[in-house]
Amino acid sequence: MTTLSPTGPTGIATSAPTTGIAADLTNVVRSEWTKFRSVRSTYWTLIASVVVTVGLSAAICAGFEHGASQEDKQTTDLVQLTLTGAFLSQLLIGVLGVLVITSEYGTGMIRTTLTAVPRRWLVLAGKAIVFAVVVLVVSTAMAFAAFLVGQAILSQSLSVSLSESGGYRAVTGAGLYLTVVGLFGLGIGTIIRHTAGAISALVGVLLVLMIVVSLLPSSLNDHIWRYLPSNAGSAIMKTRPDSSTMAPWNGFALFCGYTAATLVVGAILMGRRDA
Amino acid sequence: MIEVERLRKRYGSKVAVDDLSFEVRPGRVTGFLGPNGAGKSTTMRMILGLDRPSGGAVSINGRSYGSRRRPLFEIGALLDAKAVHGGRSAYNHLRCLAQSNGIGRRRVDEVIDLVGLGSVAGKRVKGFSLGMSQRLGIAAALLGDPGILMFDEPVNGLDPEGIAWIRTFMKAMAAEGRTVFVSSHLMSEMAVTADHLVVIGRGRLVADASIDDVISGSTQKSVLVRSPRADQLSSLLDRHGATVATAPDGALTVSGLDAAAIGDAAAEAGIALHELSPQRASLEEAYMALTQDSVEYAAVSTGGGSAGPGAAAGAPAAAGAAGAAGAAVPDSAWAAPGTAGARTPEQAVPAPIDDPWAKGPTS
Incomplete structure (x- = not known):
């Protein structure tokens, strides 16, 4: 052990400029990128998301193409139909978002992380940036894949194209929606810190809340339904106006608002609580 | 130099650390001794800014921990060797920590060699023995070549060879003029490693003296x-x-x-x-x-x-x-x-x- 010399910081090559918040954030983003790409759960979850999104969409489109009535074929939002898989893969992406933070709390790694980066909000910001970029790329790609596969299957008797009104917006919107669902999961994970609890909460907010609200008397239901996080957010994937949901971008903006609020609460709690 | 001043930590009605004051000076191994539950780990977490004190303050080289941009250059800590993501390789674990403080790849390789983990650096940490995990944790603490090193129960669960390695290592670090602060619940362990002792019981300072004084006393x-x-x-x-x-x-x-x-x-x-x-x-x-x-x-x-x-x-x-x-x-x-x-x-x-x-x- 005597080979060490107390040279201090100057003895160590650093890989970034030394001043400024941008440099600090850059370092943290690099660090979080290494973390994100160096565990297998990232790959498995993303692969599963692609398989589920494309596979489920293909199955639904195939069933629809064969079994739907002529009337249904006239009235159904076909673009949205090709994106049906996103309703399932949102859980996988959401769980991935949860795991980005709860796996650190679960293993105790968070204490090492926060020892290296005492300004905690930087850690959360770094995680959010890395997660958002990676998931946006992957989920946009898989949304287009799902659309193209669905389009090919439906093309036997129906025609659906990106160029019809709202088509592009709906497909890219699926990528955006899934990314924000993941960030929502990250926020919930930061607040709750336990994997199982955070996943339960996420599923509760995304899905169970819909079931509960649908059981309410319609006088109440009508007022609440469209503002639920998943209903508001997924409005962006629709190409046909629907009186029960918000306008696409309005709904998506509301969902982004929910997510931002969750992340801000998470950041505040993270800064205050003992790690 | 770590200065702990009138530090207090309260969990609900339980006082874990009570009006604790001491200093940890460079150039010697300072043992932090107390039974399990005495508040050692809590104190160490407060030193690192992980837990928020209910009262009092800690300063490291004259400043509080939380304001630091690149703390790894000043203080390296090993609190819990098993607190790593098991699915990550040793190399990537160190790499992500290094990156967060702008420390380059070469230093990661250096610390891996320093603790003798070169042959398993690419392996996932999940399969590591406790001894290997301790070495990994020490490698992480050394990334920034810091002047202060802090270890929580580093010899717990180690085999005799691992214990000997850690003892030698800590003494060598102190001999280089670093501040070494190491906790243990075993007096016998401290007797062979520490030059100075800070003893606490139920969160309160019981003793702050050189090891020689303690032995003669x-x-x-x-x-x-x-x-x-x-x-x-x-x-x-x-x-x-x-x-x-x-x-x-x-x-x-x-x-x-x-x-x-x-x-x-x-x-x-x-x-x-x-x-x-x-x-x-x-x-x-x-x-x-x-x-x-x-x-x-x-x-x-x-x-x-x-x-x-x-x-x-x-x-x-x-x-x-x-x-x-x-x-x-x-x-x-x-x-x-x-x-x-x-x-x-x-x-x-x-x-x-x-x-x-x-x-x-x-x-």
Whole structure:
């Protein structure tokens, strides 16, 4: 052990400029990128998301193409139909978002992380940036894949194209929606810190809340339904106006608002609580 | 240099760290000793800014931890070797930590070689033995080549070879002029690694002294005496210059006089003795007495005696009293543990907590 010399910081090559918040954030983003790409759960979850999104969409489109009535074929939002898989893969992406933070709390790694980066909000910001970029790329790609596969299957008797009104917006919107669902999961994970609890909460907010609200008397239901996080957010994937949901971008903006609020609460709690 | 000043940590109604003040200086290994649950880890987490103190402050090289941009260059810590993501390779674990402080790839390779993990750097941490995990944690602590190193129970669960490696390592780090702060619940471990000791019990400072002082202090002789006329004997021995502590069961622990002198004095006064047994505190015993009873000390301040296990039942109720006596100054008692209180009656301790060594072995 005597080979060490107390040279201090100057003895160590650093890989970034030394001043400024941008440099600090850059370092943290690099660090979080290494973390994100160096565990297998990232790959498995993303692969599963692609398989589920494309596979489920293909199955639904195939069933629809064969079994739907002529009337249904006239009235159904076909673009949205090709994106049906996103309703399932949102859980996988959401769980991935949860795991980005709860796996650190679960293993105790968070204490090492926060020892290296005492300004905690930087850690959360770094995680959010890395997660958002990676998931946006992957989920946009898989949304287009799902659309193209669905389009090919439906093309036997129906025609659906990106160029019809709202088509592009709906497909890219699926990528955006899934990314924000993941960030929502990250926020919930930061607040709750336990994997199982955070996943339960996420599923509760995304899905169970819909079931509960649908059981309410319609006088109440009508007022609440469209503002639920998943209903508001997924409005962006629709190409046909629907009186029960918000306008696409309005709904998506509301969902982004929910997510931002969750992340801000998470950041505040993270800064205050003992790690 | 780590400075801890009047640090307090409260979890609900439980006080985990209570008015704790000490300094950790460079160039030596400072042992942080206390039984499990004494508040060592809590204190270390507060030093690193992980837990928020309920009161008091910690500064590292004169500044608080939380404001630091690249703390790994100043302080390296290993709190829990198993607190890593098992699915990540050792190399990537170190790499992500290094990146967060702008430390380059070359240094990661260096620390891996330094701790001897070169052959398993690409393996997932999940399969690591505790010893390998400890080495990984130490590698992480060394990334920034910091002047301060802090380890929480680094030898826990290690095989003899691993223990020897860590001991040598810590001493080498201190010899290079670094500040090394290492916790343990084993006095025997500290006796071979530490130059200086900070001892806490139930969150309070019990001792802050050099290891030499602790050893000389704890090997002092005391004599256990029982007599049907304990009270009279006690004041008699007091006049002979001894320090007498009375246990609840009436036994006297006498220091400052040897067994022969006590027996002679008793015979002269016509006081019967039922027991007269010289005691020698081992390091371990003395430490147990020091830490186990740290609450009771304050609670039985009028008796001047060691409470011993017999009094343990009263301990929970005594917690409030201990808190009230927060101004007790354990530091001063440790200015010279070998001499203060026990051997010189003029310095008779005002409250028993001030010089636990004076009581010799309890029970």
